Amino acid sequence: MSAPVPIYLLRRGPLSPDTGGPNRVVYDLMKRCTENGDPCRVVTVNGSSTELKPPKRAPQIEANSLKQRLARGLNRFSYGLYLQLLRDRKRLLEHIAPQTTRGSVIHAHEQIAAGLVFPQLKLPKILTVHTKGSILKDVLYKVHPHIAGTWLEQHYKKIERAALRSANAVTFPSEGARKVFAEDYPDLLQRVKILRVVYNGIDVSGFAVKKHTEQEVLSILVVCALVEEKRFDRVIEIAAQLKAAGVRFIIRHAGDGPLREEYLQQIRERELGDHFELFGSLPNERIRSLLDESDLYLLPSERVIFDIATLEAMASGLPAIVSDVGGNREMLVDGESGYLIPPDEIPSFVDAITSLAGNAGLRSDIGKNARQRVEQRFSIQQMYDEYQSLYEEVYQRTRK
Incomplete structure (x- = not known):
């Protein structure tokens, strides 16, 4: 059998060397795939691509247009963010389905994206955690502080926990990252069959x-x-x-x-x-x-x-x-x-x-x-090789 084909999953682009965090890592992995002639794909809510470029972006909306003002207003309330999650799940699943083939492995680089779709997928699933602990503490509370203590906070926690329960493997970019995340979800990490540290690499x-x-x-x-x-x-x-x-x-x-x-x-x-x-x-x-x-x-x-x-x-x-x-x-x-x-x-x-x-x-x-x-x-080739080895390991385990 040929090597497993990774489908890299993000909620949103763009992919560029000028971005940081998970988007930069996915860009580097796609770049190395292209250079090595290996097949791979990337999926976001806006589409999918097999080339070293971001999936096509959604049409740009003027910052002060009525539609944009309504969206910003809705997102100040829990219901608006909840609707966004529903839309994101629908779009991600729609874009993933045509990309899956025999030998596909889905590799998510964001907990919310993973939690939205992992439970619905029968593919081998890998989650890489790039955040400092739970994504709620590291990202969401900073962007949407009003969700703290609400029903939506519990909903986000449910999604993040679903990502961990459904993942066949979870990786971290450092041992320090694993320890910080374990403070938030010690029970779930103990159940993950494969826990791995894969250092981010650079060219x-x-x-x-x-x-x-x-x-x-x-x-x-x-x-x-x-x-x-x-x-x-x-x-x-x-x-x-x-x-x-x-x-x-x-x-x-x-x-x-x-x-x-x-x-x-x-x-x-x-x-x-x-x-x-x-x-x-x-x-x-x-x-x-x-x-x-x-x-x-x-x-x-x-x-x-x-x-x-x-x-x-x-x-x-x-x-x-x-x-x-x-x-x-x-x-x-x-x-x-x-x-x-x-x-x-x-x-x-x-x-x-x-x-x-x-x-x-x-x-x-x-x-x-x-x-x-x-x-x-910490070379990009070492990061790439370790992930390729992990794809093979997870794929073989899930076939049994």
């Missing part, structure tokens, strides 16, 4: 290795959304202490979020404007340019599952100075391929940066080790 060949030289001004790169858990306020405090220590530096940030104006105000109040460049959201190509222009990477986040931006910095030969939490502990070796620092120990971040500021040789050594670690453990 290392797309990143040039930084040639470190002595610099008058140290260039520090930060890539993250401006949300509370990323703790950009710590970056500002680190900058203040670096300035007080007489270090010449510039911090360049890529990313956007609801706290942008608040952080800009903090930078102005602390008279740090000359030390920051906040670019907002940038395409992947521009971020790669920033990696090449930078001397080190910094991210003192509160919680981390498995940060692709940190992985890309390591692949570029940059020393990464990151929080000693979650997936970071699996990604790099402290003092060898980067630095792991307790997230609230600001002076330790400052000391690590200061030690690297005037030592291009040390930056180069750590950067080379970081690149080598990514090549050996």
